[in-house]
Amino acid sequence: MRFMPDRHELLRIFLGGTVWEDWDQAPIAADASSRRYLRLTHDTQAVMVMDAPPETGEDIEPFCHIANYLESAGLAAPKIYKSNLENGFLVLEDLGRTDFARALQKDPSQEPGLYEAATDVLIRLRELDAPPSVTMNPDVGGEMTRITCEFYVNDPALADEMAKEMAAHLRDLCGPPNILALRDYHAENLIWRPEYRGLQRVGLLDFQDAFLAPDGYDLASLLRDARRDVSEDTVKEVIAYFAKYTQQDEGTVSAAVACLSVQRNLRILGVFARLIRMQGKRRYVQMLPRVWSHVMQDLQHPALHRLNAVLRDRLPEPTDPIIMAWTE
Incomplete structure (x- = not known):
């Protein structure tokens, strides 16, 4: 039986020692993949967390490459504040709530x-x-x-x-x-x-x-x-x-x-x-x-x-x- 890591515990470790570790967390609607998204808020501040489990085939490295490419071209891709490629976590700029x-x-x-x-x-x-x-x-x-x-x-x-x-x-x-x-x-x-x-x-x-x-x-x-x-x-x-x-x-x-x-x-x-x-x-x-x-x-x-x-x-x-x- 394949071991499935506790994503909540891994996320807690990922955010530990950062300014975001005690911020309120709210899930965002999932897409067709196995990724999930959280919005972290504190007062008027907000960031997004991408949780992309590698054991399900997710790989966040392409996202990071494309995000940096788009930002360098003057487009509004989210800035990456913190990453853990091995465990599939990113803290991202919150671009807004109105799609x-x-x-x-x-x-x-x-x-x-x-x-x-x-x-x-x-x-x-x-x-x-x-x-x-x-x-x-x-x-x-x-x-x-x-x-x-x-x-x-x-x-x-x-x-x-x-x-x-x-x-x-x-x-x-x-x-x-x-x-x-x-x-x-x-x-x-x-x-x-x-x-x-x-x-x-x-x-x-x-x-x-x-x-x-x-x-x-x-x-x-x-x-x-x-x-x-x-x-x-x-x-x-x-x-x-x-x-x-x-x-x-x-x-x-x-x-x-x-x-x-x-x-x-x-x-x-x-x-x-x-x-x-x-x-x-x-x-x-x-x-x-x-x-x-x-x-x-x-x-x-x-x-x-x-x-x-x-x-x-x-x-x-x-x-x-x-x-x-x-x-x-």
Whole structure:
């Protein structure tokens, strides 16, 4: 039997002798991984703690590298105040409590402005020399969709055909994989900080899985969010804005974003289905219809007609009977 360390005791030791050891601790909602987050507070001060157990496969070193890279580029990644790589603990700057999703729930009229600010960050990222990283080339991008046919639909023949066609579309419609993509660039991972100016208004979280991808990957992540609907007016405005300020043809950007959205959301269908089926994480059930709709909507882009022909009748809608069959 594998020994599982007492994370509470390890955290107590990690914080021992620091200014934060007696601060109040409050858990923050967990993500899809085995990481957990705590907010430590004292009077008006606050920091965040990341607890990423190495025994579950977590590795905080990539987060540290990317955080330092982003901060050096003038972006609002959290400063790292204290780290223990061996045990998987970080004390981080608290960037704020209002993510984009909360800000927009309170005032939906802010959507165009917030999404433009988030797009400014992506424009800045594409100007930088990307650090060495894992690369999502077309073949890798195609292979990443296979999980859909393992957990969402049981169709090995479709897995081969989909991976091949997806890779071909990525090759035809998207640029080279030379842009650092933060990968989970969506409303719940972006902190809105209106008290700051410029790029510092957008706090960045959950970027430890960043990789090199074609231009527009994070734009697809932002606009085709698994957790909230972005208005089509905002989608069109943001694509036009991105195209203008990166000096690209708007139609080219639109096709690339649609292609990358389909690749990304096919994979998310598989990942969410796995979380539901293998780990009993039922909260992902409510997100499946939106993710499926993103795939179906972006398959309608004229540039994706070949992929649409492959998938349109073989990727069923996530209805209750289908989901119930997973847990029987």
